[in-house]
Amino acid sequence: MTDTAVNDFVIAGGGTAGWMTAAALSRFAPPGTSVTLVESEAIGTVGVGEATIPQIHLFNSALGLDEAEFLRETRGSFKLGIEFDGWRREGESYMHAFGDVGRPLGLLPFQHYWLRAQHAGFAKPLQRYSLNELAARTMRMYRGKTAAGREMPYAYHFDAGLYAAYLRRFAEARGVTRVEGRIAKVARHGESGDIAALELEGGERVEGSFFIDCTGFRALLIEGALGAGFDDWSNFLPCDRAMAVPCEGGGDFTPYTRAIARKAGWQWRIPLQHRIGNGLVYCSDFLSDDEAAETLLANLDGAPQAEPRPIRFTTGKRCVHWKNNCLAIGLAAGFMEPMESTSIHMIQSAISRFLAVLPRGRGEPATVDWFNAQSSFEWECIRDFLVLHYTANEREGRPFWDHVRSMELPATLTARMEQWRAGGFIHREHEELFTEIAWFQVFAGQGVEARGYNPMADTLPEAELRALLDETEASLVEQVKPMPRHLDFLQGFVTGKTNEKVTA
Template identity: 55%
Template sequence: MTDSTSLDIVIAGGGTAGWTAAAILARFLGNRATITLVESDAIGTVGVGEATIPQIHNLIIGLGLDQDEFLRRTNATFKLGIEFSDWLRPGRRYIHSFGQVGRGVGLIPFRQLWLRGRHLGVAGDYGDYSYNIAATRLGRFATTEGRDGKPTELAYAYHFDAALFAAMLRDYAEERGVRRVEGLIESVERDGETGDIRALRLDHDREVAGTLFIDCTGFRSLLLGNALGVPFVDWRRFLPCDTALAVPSETRPELRPYTQSMARPAGWQWRIPLQHRTGNGHVFCSEFMSVEEASELLLANIEGKPLADPRPIRFTSGHRQDFWSHNCVALGLAAGFMEPLESTSIHLVQSGLGRLLTLLSGDLSNVATARDTFNRLSTIEWQRIRDFIVLHYIANERVGEPFWDHCRAIALPATLAEKIELFREAGAFVREEDELFLDDSWGQVMIGQGIMPHSWSPLADNVPGQDVGPFLDTLAKSYRIKAETLPSHRDFVMSMRGNVLEKHA
């Protein structure tokens, strides 16, 4: 893009996706673009996603947001990972934590040493060797440790109120020149020669024209899906859940520094602690359970008084065949639906915007290669995340339960089948195509879901057998002791909130 080039960007739809797009584009394009966001107060947002992954820091740092202010305005808490209960079988739980598990020795990966230690009978639970999990189990958290205030080694994300976050991003975007237009989109006007979108036709005979359109209209996908006719790639054969119920409840005295995911007879339930309430939800497959049954089960398993009635959200897992067609890019639910099991929804908006900014040219008449690259990389990212989520379902031992029996029989994507076999042979993992989840994530979920390697790398045999046990014991003890020095998660959050209030006093 040259200095003289100016883009007329129109964002259709608000919510978290729309206002994230507005904030990022305003921040990084500045006066090289005019940005208009069209939304209607008459249209609600889905807004059930309240948990994130550590990549959210890229958004907060990139926008220059103050973390303390962010915590105050969004009622945020901290997240060290996700606890999965009953997914392998009833009574079994494990934690998929952020950050590193263990510590390698030279070129020897930690998991290979742990596998050898397990063979020797001297290894504990895989999670014993994670600082994040030690803090999670104790309910502890801090961003700094010790008297010198050095940053902790804890890798963390946030739980927050998505509606409040969208409002914060709106303020940010409007302060930087983004124009908001209130109105309902009645039709999409296209250029008769190129097929590109020319303008959005609003109620009261108004029009908003542009050169680049960002579709954030949710499940309706008014621009990419309806107007441009980009088909939907259906993933129900891999991810059969098709309904979610969401309900907030009163906050509890215990403020856990992690998301809870509890397997249920036809799906799973989430529990997300915020400062002012707890977010609850039940994702399930309507072929195996009715909305009424799912609602009753959800309400019977929430902590605290419900603050509303459960509201159903119907969905189909999958994505648009192209994420960028003509002069329109879709983000959020307009691009597709990824089950919230691993809290990736906001990340997919971020990564889509990052990809767009990398490939965007000021000459929108000559973007065929950029558009193809965008679609190829986006498809790969979505497929790799899909594979990671499918892994949780297919590796289960809940025999005799119709939904879970169905999940075990799912024909795996070839990319996932290869990962499982490679891991099963000797605990190996190879990251491909800049996929989101790294070795430690795949390792924790594979082992947590009962996929145990048959052997280990011969590299681990370079450590004398008598030294493996003491090394593992020392590592686990050091993480536990460090975690015990941290304050409780609730105390830390309240102290940070108090600091923010003092700043504004």
Template identity: 45%
Template sequence: MPQEDRIQRVVIVGGGTAGWMTAATLSTVLRKEQCSIELIESDEVSIVGIDEATIPTIHDFNKKIGLDEADFMRCTDATFNLGIEFVNWTNMGDQYIHPFGTYGYDMNGVGFHHYWLKMRELGDQSPYNEYCVPYVAAKLGRFALPKADPRSVLSTYSYAFHFDASLYARYLRVVAERRGVVRTEGRIVDVSVRGEDGFIESVQLENGQSIAGDLFIDCSGFRALLIEKTLNTGYESWQHWLPCDRAVAVPSENPETLDPYTRATAQPAGWQWRIPLQHRTGNGHVYSSDFMSDDEATSIVLNNLERNPVDEPRILKFIAGKRKKMWNRNCIAIGLSGGFLEPLESTSIYLIQAAILKLIERFPDRNFHAPDITDFNEQMSLKFDRVRDFIILHYKATNRSDSEFWNYCRTMPIPDALDYKINSFRERGHVVYSERELFIETNWVAVFLGQQIMPGAIDPRASCMPEDKIADGLRQMKTAIRTAAESLPRHDQFIADYCASDAPALAV
């Protein structure tokens, strides 16, 4: 590639998790002698920065930029996460966990859930989750890193993290600046675009400084300063499927023990999260302003705290959806500027990570070839759509009729692709998914069964195995899983030995 065609100046607008994840990754893969990276953020502009729960895909990102796990956890007040507990979603009093691991094991090419369903037909009432290591370990409050030996039952799960998002951004800032990223403090007051093609040329700061670039990455959050306010890209709202449009967040003191899982408890007009960190617990209430006032929502979260609050509640406003194009001209939106899905399945950081990795795969030259832009937009749009459908499933698959909100969710039309998935599972226990999807068969089955969508029939091959052999196999699995989980150390003790944070986390 001729030198004059290379991207020589990357400008990232906005810090926070999205901005510093982008900066840390680009500074890892781009040679600073050939391409400068400058990140602009203003101390006057607040970032969302609430406590964050993640999913196991974060390991790929942290490994790519060379993070040491124990050090990163110490610096971000992090704990381990084995899955997400859902409380009161189908009926009041119901509970299940969507775990980061497999259930039992497949036999004769048939998914384990078909054998579990077969035993259920015969009267075995053993809960599905008892055949999953991370579920049993989570409910026992146990944790250890998975075994590498595939013969061990302790190799059948993964894990993620809970951490302070502000501290994570600060940690990544140190990484990025060590690798040559330049941070400029300032508030952007104007954006210059070329008249002939509408490409962004530069941004102007309040102090009069002008910063030019070849590629601009919009990490300005909900403000969408470049992708929307400058380029008028447009936004596709999904509020008719995901009516929650606000959240009230408040940290609290920790309980006596640290659970190694996230909790999402359904409320009359939304749901409440609980994210345990080493020195505090993150709490929040996601709700629909069409069905509940801010005061009511705040009262609910405060009344349901396990311990005393350590800061004042703050309200966030949003609209579920995605930008119509996340790459427009020479601007790419990453993070909240590109789209928003509520954190019900802890996918916020995954979607940032996916955009960054796709950008690296399709990193442009100064000609900004149309196929690169089209592929980026199509793939990111598809990722958002698939995560969206997985989240909608939790709302749609409910029996609750105790509030107007749940009546709306239970009866609302849903995307055709999701409707097909639900019907396929309800009729035959089959899961329809693409191998390129984030959520695969194990994930879908966990939520289908957790929300009590029971198939009318099972794979006929599951009935070919003698019933006593199936029963013996499941009994041995359950015993092995329980024994293995009970052998693990307490989550609190593992953290103390592996990654204890020295000082209490800063209040958000």
């Protein structure tokens, strides 16, 4: 007989993770489901996830959010990619842009034709073959199809605190109950070890059948109560500190995030409507907290709006994200630095995976095992992509960068790099987040040279290869020309006055 009981979900912690989870459950859980979120105004949130990737559209659209309203409420801006400044060497930059780079021909993806042209000496930099990067570099923005029928995929920069508040209003309007209070104790059932209730400092007891841990680095439920364990990846990603500070607007209103290499780490720059979000990620073995704050404050576009806020972390993940009747989401599940804007996506993907197997009670062991295996796969693939940015550098004579260049790498990353070097081959494993095009851009941008390419690329006469590259570039340039400036487009869009007709 099927168990027809409906869960009473209790979410421990608010912030982006908690309110994204509450909003999703309020929208998709079956009738009769109870959702309660416990948080304390006295406990701050980390709030480093202000940049996103295009998959955020799936989440917002599933909730039925209006895009213009969302941007107004979160003071957001558009994002076409991420610029990596100085990661290979000082004075050079490249972009991991969203969307296609070039176009495939026959059985081969574009990278093999580009590599052939590069070996022959007539390939241009990848940015010349990317619609998103050409638009981003000229500060332009457009949504929808161009006259040539190409979509320009995009994501957002937004204020994570405002996003959480926006989703809180959404969730509470759909029946989510918010309880104010600090968690003093996690009560458990003696026989099963499952969580029975959260006991608050004021004596209130919040019971439930399933608990979702969104308590951030503290991981009060998944680790503090259930002892899930932690996979420490600091041997691969040794940065363990961050300083964050907002500043007044200034400089270019870029439709892209900037990740700028510094002495012992990197600095993020995220332009919003009302301010710029900034932070420095660094390794404390090579840089003191005082030096980090000084470096960050010396490299702002405008006056700081607060004192730099220190954040300490250890890169890695919980050994399991789902244990007993508890699921960890967000920082409670683990942390990887936000150079590729994956923080909010990993919240989103965990929610989506959980909804796909929404349990009645604690969940069947086979389902829990599947969830944890999928989570581990996702996190490990993202980890490898981040490590690539560090290890493939030519910043010789810089102690931190010398260290990360000489690190022992995950075997999975070593295999990918060897496949690329041997013949320009890139494969996407199952449904991992980053596509072949993403890996291609970082391999090329970081200077990881491919010794060869698929010989089928040689079947194209050189004149036709030159024409392929030239025509691709010329078409993209023409598509970008009529696009409005990012600031003009954003202002028009949020006020409903944007003319989205492009004539190119």
